[in-house]
Amino acid sequence: KTKAFIFDLDGVIVDTAKYHFLAWQKLANTLGINFTHDDNEQLKGVSRVRSLEIILGLGNVEATEEQKEEWLTQKNEDYLGYINTMDDSEILPGVMKVLNFLKANNQPIILGSASKNARPILEKVNILHLFDDIVDGNDVSNAKPDPEVFLVGAKKANQPNENSIVFEDSVAGIQAANNAGMMSIGIGEASVLHEADIVFNDFNQISEEFLTELINK
Numbered sequence: 001k002t003k004a005f006i007f008d009l010d011g012v013i014v015d016t017a018k019y020h021f022l023a024w025q026k027l028a029n030t031l032g033i034n035f036t037h038d039d040n041e042q043l044k045g046v047s048r049v050r051s052l053e054i055i056l057g058l059g060n061v062e063a064t065e066e067q068k069e070e071w072l073t074q075k076n077e078d079y080l081g082y083i084n085t086m087d088d089s090e091i092l093p094g095v096m097k098v099l100n101f102l103k104a105n106n107q108p109i110i111l112g113s114a115s116k117n118a119r120p121i122l123e124k125v126n127i128l129h130l131f132d133d134i135v136d137g138n139d140v141s142n143a144k145p146d147p148e149v150f151l152v153g154a155k156k157a158n159q160p161n162e163n164s165i166v167f168e169d170s171v172a173g174i175q176a177a178n179n180a181g182m183m184s185i186g187i188g189e190a191s192v193l194h195e196a197d198i199v200f201n202d203f204n205q206i207s208e209e210f211l212t213e214l215i216n217k
């Protein structure tokens with residue numbers, strides 16, 4: 001049988017959250033805003049524009065649209081500087097095993113990410129070729145928890161939503177998968193991702209038997 005397997009990028013395939021954090025923190029510093037690791041949690045799965053609004057909100061900073069554009073460009077340039085240093089050693093534990101198993105079983109593998117930098121990141125870590133389709137921040141206008149990114153992904157795989165399985169590390173992403181009527185698999189802490197259908201600490205916890213069951217369901 002065939003299902004659609006849809007993967008989030010940041011926090012699921014690679015840990016780019018640490019680079020987003022460094023780049024946002026640099027911007028926050030120049031604006032005199034205190035921005036901590038805890039604050040960064042709120043930005044996971046959230047669009048770039050919305051992330052800036054959250055940070056400005058933390059410091060009660062108001063700015064013109066023009067000024068915001070400038071800050072967004074600056075942040076992204078700094079972020080790309082970090083991305084440029086990435087290689088396949090940054091792929092998260094167990095990811096390759098799962099991707100290769102799904103490929104060997106002829107299952108569609110789709111990326112469903114809020115990031116506009118998804119393609120260059122997949123290229124840097126050498127796995128762009130494993131994806132049948134990419135749906136990213138350049139393709140959709142509604143941010144997670146809106147289901148748009150995953151709905152487009154399932155359509156690209158020619159699979160109905162109920163035959164689609166989403167791997168997500170963020171609360172907003174799990175909600176997006178649930179809103180799409182798809183199976184949601186949380187990667188991370190069960191206490192945080194309690195809205196997911198099932199949660200694993202990482203991909204090493206996902207067995208081939210489990211994946212086979214999903215394929216044949």
Ligand code: G16
Pocket residue numbers: 008009010011020043044045046047048051076112113114115116117118137170
């Ligand atoms: C990711 C991150 C977010 C980031 C967003 C946009 O989403 O989790 O923190 O703000 O992409 O990224 P960019 O600035 O590269 O367009 P996901 O959906 O891959 O987890």
Ligand code: MG
Pocket residue numbers: 008009010011012044045168169170173
């Ligand atoms: Mg994510």
